[in-house]
Amino acid sequence: GESVGLHLPTLSVQEGDNSIINCAYSNSASDYFIWYKQESGKGPQFIIDIRSNMDKRQGQRVTVLLNKTVKHLSLQIAATQPGDSAVYFCAESQNTDKLIFGTGTRLQVFP
Amino acid sequence: DAGVTQSPTHLIKTRGQHVTLRCSPISGHKSVSWYQQVLGQGPQFIFQYYEKEERGRGNFPDRFSARQFPNYSSELNVNALLLGDSALYLCASSRAGYEQYFGPGTRLTVT
Numbered sequence: 001g002e003s004v005g006l007h008l009p010t011l012s013v014q015e016g017d018n019s020i021i022n023c024a025y026s027n028s029a030s031d032y033f034i035w036y037k038q039e040s041g042k043g044p045q046f047i048i049d050i051r052s053n054m055d056k057r058q059g060q061r062v063t064v065l066l067n068k069t070v071k072h073l074s075l076q077i078a079a080t081q082p083g084d085s086a087v088y089f090c091a092e093s094q095n096t097d098k099l100i101f102g103t104g105t106r107l108q109v110f111p
Numbered sequence: 112d113a114g115v116t117q118s119p120t121h122l123i124k125t126r127g128q129h130v131t132l133r134c135s136p137i138s139g140h141k142s143v144s145w146y147q148q149v150l151g152q153g154p155q156f157i158f159q160y161y162e163k164e165e166r167g168r169g170n171f172p173d174r175f176s177a178r179q180f181p182n183y184s185s186e187l188n189v190n191a192l193l194l195g196d197s198a199l200y201l202c203a204s205s206r207a208g209y210e211q212y213f214g215p216g217t218r219l220t221v222t
Contacts, residue, residue, distance in 0.1 A: 043215045102153050
């Protein structure tokens with residue numbers, strides 16, 4: 001069935017560097033995308049979202065890029081900090097329907 | 112403002128038993144969704160309710176049921192528990208489907 005997948009299961013970055021987490025989606029009808037951060041033992045935390053009529057959206061230290069041509073989504077984190085260490089999920093939705101999640105990427109930040 | 116709350120935090124049940132999980136959405140949110148997250152995977156959609164009506168159901172057996180109350184809180188019920196039902200059960204609320212905010216989850220262990 002339709003699914004959202006991630007290219008890299010684990011990403012290790014040095015503190016202060018920029019991080020890029022990638023995601024491929026397969027449902028071309030999806031019109032809404034979200035990035036979540038999940039720390040151990042906690043529920044997913046909303047980071048940033050983007051609708052299909054946009055190709056870029058910025059938040060505080062984070063930027064989401066959407067490339068509908070190749071069905072690709074990315075999350076950029078500027079000046080990565082130790083507190084950014086977590087598992088990151090992208091999710092897609094169509095018409096406010098259910099969210100379809102990928103398996104996640106673990107971000108490890110080392111000093 | 113209080114976020115999404117879920118109870119209980121942890122639960123241990125025996126195979127064949129029944130369980131009820133509870134969720135209170137963010138004030139003003141009328142939509143509640145339930146997800147199951149098995150260790151190491153992304154959340155899987157179970158149910159979505161909006162204004163007390165079921166809007167969507169994931170690929171889960173009839174042992175899973177849910178309902179939403181007039182105050183928009185929700186219950187997830189699982190009958191005849193199996194070992195494979197052990198997971199983190201997440202509740203998410205939103206105003207109308209987009210921007211789903213998750214609670215901390217209920218960790219269910221079936222022995």
